[in-house]
Amino acid sequence: MALHKIADFNPDYKQHFNGREIKGLDVYAGEEKIGSVDDVLVDDGGRFRYLVINTGVWIVGKKVLLPIGLAHVSADSTRIYAQNLTKAQAEALPEFTDDLKIDYDREEQIRNVYRPATSMQQNRPPMTGAEDMRNMPPTTTSMVADRDTYNYDKEPNLYNLNEQNHSSLKLYEERLVTTTNRQKTGEAIVSKHIETETATASVPVEKERIVVERIPGNSGSVVTPSDTNFQSGEVARMEVYEEVPEFHKEAFVREEVRVSKVVDKETVTAQEQLRREELDVNVEGHSVVETKN
Template sequence: MALHKIKDFDPDYRTHFDNNDVIGFDFYSGDEKIGSVDDVLVDDNGSFRYLVVNTGLWILGKKVLMPIAQGRINYADRRVYANSLTKTQVEQLPEYNPDHLVDYEHEEQVRGVYRPAATGVAAPEMSYDRTSYGYDRDPDLYGFDHDQSLRLYQERLIASKTRQKTGEVAIGKHIETDTARVSVPIEKERVVIERTPVTGGMPVAVGEADFHDGEVARVEVYEEVADIQKEAFVREEVRVKKVVDRDVVTAEDQIRREELDLDVDGSPVVERKL
């Protein structure tokens, strides 16, 4: 069965994987980064068969094939972890040339390196050939019946607070002018002249009458004058302070949640554990 680069097989393949394209993911062996994923090879049915790994950090410029079941893909971290891959295996693997087709002999060399690591036993004698081989013969290399993990994501609303300026109050004062009236009782002196005629007046003795021309009697006259002055006093005292009013703000929005879809083909026994 021929192998194809995934983009040659389906130019729009990314639309089928929700943009989770493993090409470009970092490639790790254990905790050590050894390279990156350069491409994906699929068979005539579109089934994933190999990841093309650029092992530049181990062997500069060498690209090799890793059977799809020999890796674990972590989409969140954009990484692919090899189940078991050593530098010695990379040295034994045939180099992948993207300009050449991968034939049966190339695949057998690849399988011969991975089979002992996947099964723990030496590679069995071949009981098949180019025409009789099927990928189902090597489930440890190509199957997906091993334990797999799938992350289900859900959105949630996160409430937080930020402080922002909503206004400003300036307290000042200005002068206004009014007309005020005040009453003060005052006293004024006035001269009252009373003339009383004398009837049958008694004569005075000779020499007592003293006639003088220009004799004047003086009387000082006083009056009170209002003395109006202004004085300032504290009419009112203004204190400025702030108080905090508390309220509860309620918001709502649409959140998404991923649910598990189970597509069963045939009549397998499926046990679901919560």
């Protein structure tokens, strides 16, 4: 299962701490300050899995991972107590860096450092110093499963949250969040081009022509000399017109094209399996437990 920095998983993570910032809280082992909380790692379901502890001058600025089950939040939420964490353990832990790949093998290295202490912490008082590492019993393969079947619930001492030690940490619950992502799915290009065709137009025209009609006189009729007026150079003038066709081109709006887009809405339905954390309270004997909402 992948691990995520809490701010990457939920930018509003402070609401799970009553608006307080968990990063930067001092970390103590007993009465000794050993560093501060640098970050929190959660799994895909938002469950707290590790605190990233910056050991500061305790081990020259080394960052290590502390399983959340081994952390105790103080009543006033101002300190984190690392239960049974010794300097020898911190030195044996792999160093955490931002680019470190946290996979099953890396987590096994981390768990193997803490497992002996967690297996004995119910039966003996915590040890201090290097004697912890010298007197730890070997880890047995029966304690955990392989990489294909392992889950955090198999080691509640390392990963369980409880009301006593983690009163300020809220339980996460998955919810299905719907968002929309606007992305380009296509493009329509509207353009125009010129097509050429040969057009034929006909127009009727009128042309004038002169018609000369000869009308013969009365043959043999005699006129008096006074009725005759012989003149040379007499001219009859008549203008002739005809229509000349003129052709020219003119542009006009044949049609208008408007390009627009409309938004069609549809509902997309998805189904996912959602998980949530529930608090388990185990009561032994005649203990009276009062649960307040």
